[in-house]
Amino acid sequence: MKITDVEVIPLRIPEHNIDIADGIQDDVIVRVHTDEGITGIGEADSSPLVVKALVEAWSSWPRCRGLREVLVGRNPMHVEQLWQEMQTATLWLGRNGAAQQAIAAIDIALWDIVGKATGKPVHALLGAAYHERVRVYASTLFTEDPAEMTDVGEKYVERGFSAVKFGWGPMGRSLASDVKLVETARRAVGDGADLLVDAGCPYTAREAIQRVHAFADYHPFWFEEALEGDDLEGYRQLSRATRGEMRIATGEECALNAFEALITHGEVDVIQPDVSRAGGFTECRRIMLMAQRHHRLCVYHAWKSGILVAATLHMAAITPDIPFAESTVCESPLRRELVKVDTTLQNGTATIPQAPGLGVELDEEVLNKYRMDK
Structure with a gap:
């Protein structure tokens, strides 16, 4: 199985009010697609458009890469290896902020794929x-x-x-x-x-x-x-x-x-x-x-x-x-x-x-x- 695309979908409700501490007025969904038709779903609690940019950016050098380029063509079952490679690829992008949150959404989606492929819930x-x-x-x-x-x-x-x-x-x-x-x-x-x-x-x-x-x-x-x-x-x-x-x-x-x-x-x-x-x-x-x-x-x-x-x-x-x-x-x-x-x-x-x-x-x-x- 190979990853064919990482899709990022930013969402926002029309009545968004920045003055209240309600983080579900907007959202960012990540779908990881594969060549076997299995799609994993994840989300990040972050700025939707920043996560989208981090995933879709082109690669500048090995420690400053867009996450889609890291993942496309790779085996989604190798979740922990891919997690570490995403960490390495975002060293210059601020690991502990939005980059970590973008990785979180992708990681959730990858484990969703593994569960669907093996017939097991993620906790198992x-x-x-x-x-x-x-x-x-x-x-x-x-x-x-x-x-x-x-x-x-x-x-x-x-x-x-x-x-x-x-x-x-x-x-x-x-x-x-x-x-x-x-x-x-x-x-x-x-x-x-x-x-x-x-x-x-x-x-x-x-x-x-x-x-x-x-x-x-x-x-x-x-x-x-x-x-x-x-x-x-x-x-x-x-x-x-x-x-x-x-x-x-x-x-x-x-x-x-x-x-x-x-x-x-x-x-x-x-x-x-x-x-x-x-x-x-x-x-x-x-x-x-x-x-x-x-x-x-x-x-x-x-x-x-x-x-x-x-x-x-x-x-x-x-x-x-x-x-x-x-x-x-x-x-x-x-x-x-x-x-x-x-x-x-x-x-x-x-x-x-x-x-x-x-x-x-x-x-x-x-x-x-x-x-x-x-």
Whole structure:
């Protein structure tokens, strides 16, 4: 089997609003085509047109190459070899940013091909499956309106979610307003559900420490993205000042080396790799195993379409102590309509896809409706 093309499809909804922290207002889908008629599907949580440029660029020299040129004519079954060659080819393009995200989309698509060719779900190719179902948390945004937040939290608990995350929005304006947000969120989900708080990186270390102490009465399961992921000294101060009081979580924008630094130098409790950012399945499996060695929780970030939902569930299946996976509950058609996913959500848990490959099918009508290149 040989790769014949790498197709990049940028998507965007017409009502895109740059002022809200909703990453599923646009998307970039990658399809890897083969001479045997098997097509793999992937996506990147990145800038769609930047990923398209990275894939379609011509090659300048061996460490600065377009990813399509690296892949066409190669055997898609050799996923880990191709992953390493893509890493080498993008050394001069900034591995830990958009290039890593473009590689992630391709890697997801390659593993989809391997699964379809062998008749196995991706998780069966990656390692032993510890779970057939996994608990999921509803992931939503803080809002300006306490009544709206209350309705949202109550709604997801009534739907069966036993954990709800509120994030971003007005968080970070002042200590008093932040406490009010967390208090409202806790009241909305009740004492029987886990509450997760995602700040969206607005603080200094000193401010983040203040928030942990102030939020402690509301018992968040974790405090996420208080600081930017490369602020290792800030995370060290935050982790040491709040040890035992609240779990510190971060890293949705990171890859393997950055995660190891966050654990060994930043001393965080929970790392959050995103399969569509951190280099795909190939790298996320390494990240998960590294977290296991350091006795840290590995809980995957996921705020894209059903492609990433499926990819995240496959990773969750092989992660022994994962407490839950992220379930984006936004109403974007790119989240709700773009793909059919081989999973069911029931009583706050999701089944792990069992169909060959990822277990997703693209809705071509929805794809064509929102593509930016037509």
